[in-house]
Amino acid sequence: MKQQLLQSGDFLSLTRNHEWSLPAPFSFEVTHQASNTKSLVSVLDTGIITFEPIDRKTKKDIVLSSAVHGNETAPIEICADIIRQLIKGELALAERVLFLFGNPAAINIAERFVEENLNRLFSGAHSEGDVRNKERDRAKALEQAVTNFFTQLGEHNLCEEGERERYHYDLHTAIRGSKNDKFAVYPFRHGEPWKKSQLCFLQACDVSTILLSHSPTTTFSYFSSNNFGADAFTVELGKVMPFGQNDMAKFTKVKETLTKFVSGQPLELAEFDESTFDIFEIDQTINKHTEGFVLNFADDAENFTDFPVGYVLATDGNIEHKVRTQGEAIIFPNANVALGQRALLTVKPTTIE
Numbered sequence: 266m267k268q269q270l271l272q273s274g275d276f277l278s279l280t281r282n283h284e285w286s287l288p289a290p291f292s293f294e295v296t297h298q299a300s301n302t303k304s305l306v307s308v309l310d311t312g313i314i315t316f317e318p319i320d321r322k323t324k325k326d327i328v329l330s331s332a333v334h335g336n337e338t339a340p341i342e343i344c345a346d347i348i349r350q351l352i353k354g355e356l357a358l359a360e361r362v363l364f365l366f367g368n369p370a371a372i373n374i375a376e377r378f379v380e381e382n383l384n385r386l387f388s389g390a391h392s393e394g395d396v397r398n399k400e401r402d403r404a405k406a407l408e409q410a411v412t413n414f415f416t417q418l419g420e421h422n423l424c425e426e427g428e429r430e431r432y433h434y435d436l437h438t439a440i441r442g443s444k445n446d447k448f449a450v451y452p453f454r455h456g457e458p459w460k461k462s463q464l465c466f467l468q469a470c471d472v473s474t475i476l477l478s479h480s481p482t483t484t485f486s487y488f489s490s491n492n493f494g495a496d497a498f499t500v501e502l503g504k505v506m507p508f509g510q511n512d513m514a515k516f517t518k519v520k521e522t523l524t525k526f527v528s529g530q531p532l533e534l535a536e537f538d539e540s541t542f543d544i545f546e547i548d549q550t551i552n553k554h555t556e557g558f559v560l561n562f563a564d565d566a567e568n569f570t571d572f573p574v575g576y577v578l579a580t581d582g583n584i585e586h587k588v589r590t591q592g593e594a595i596i597f598p599n600a601n602v603a604l605g606q607r608a609l610l611t612v613k614p615t616t617i618e
């Protein structure tokens with residue numbers, strides 16, 4: 266029985282043993298002990314698993330992804346443990362949930378990616394140009410999994426009245442340390458209002474710094490937001506650490522909140538109070554255009570470090586990228602990216618009211 270593969274609930278090991286695909290999908294039922302309810306568990310491909318309450322009404326379709334970058338281990342550990350509790354029946358399930366471990370091969374080599382950054386390949390970017398590689402195929406498979414999850418409800422799924430609610434939290438950790446340790450990128454909403462209720466949810470996850478994006482991107486969270494109207498975010502949960510070196514105490518709030526969310530426990534969110542957030546908007550998106558691209562600050566300068574107006578943040582051939590606004594701060598600096606890709610963002614403080 267394929268189900269035996271998951272007797273211990275260790276979906277992460279199964280995923281790591283099958284780097285790019287699984288021989289065949291399989292599914293089985295689990296009983297949640299405390300509530301004596303049943304759910305259908307479907308392993309659709311490597312790193313792709315859904316949990317669906319059987320014959321119970323649901324309203325939410327929740328996607329929790331991690332390992333879109335293989336070396337960002339804390340989110341992988343958080344998700345692996347929630348998955349384990351669900352498979353073992355230790356945790357109740359109240360809503361449909363899709364868990365994704367984005368890049369299993371990159372997990373195994375403890376790198377951000379194998380050949381190409383997966384989080385630059387969504388919204389069809391995987392099929393542009395002549396390049397073919399496994400990450401491009403994986404991006405396509407992940408898009409398909411999310412599309413199917415949001416648009417196809419199985420026969421066991423009973424829906425509550427009204428429109429379904431769609432969510433996608435794409436969990437990451439940052440390469441550098443950050444003055445604001447945890448933060449979320451809110452993908453471009455094409456003029457739709459930023460949702461304060463979602464910011465309150467993120468705050469319950471210990472994420473009170475929000476970066477508002479003003480343009481389309483090829484990230485996973487933008488894909489779900491733009492194509493399915495999902496409340497979607499890239500959530501940065503601190504600094505990259507190898508497996509076993511994460512201080513899991515730092516993730517108590519995010520793990521508890523996600524656990525409550527999937528299992529239908531009350532979230533007891535605080536009222537929105539803007540003074541308890543740090544809201545920024547993305548200002549400059551600086552792409553690398555030449556092999557001469559150089560960042561003009563220390564390798565250990567943290568995310569959210571600001572520089573004086575006029576300061577040259579980076580040079581790229583003859584081009585100088587300068588600070589334009591007081592308070593403008595650096596995010597995700599990385600000179601070691603492919604030509605044409607983002608090497609640095611800047612953000613500046615803003616408000617959402």
Ligand SMILES: O=C(O)CCC(=O)N[C@@H](CCC(=O)O)C(=O)O
Nearest residue numbers: 384437439440441450484499597
């Ligand atoms: O620390 C870094 O340089 C990168 C951390 C990371 O992987 N961030 C995401 C952000 C995606 C987004 O802008 O929504 C990425 O670069 O893919």
Ligand SMILES: [Zn+2]
Nearest residue numbers: 334337437438
């Ligand atoms: Zn990442």
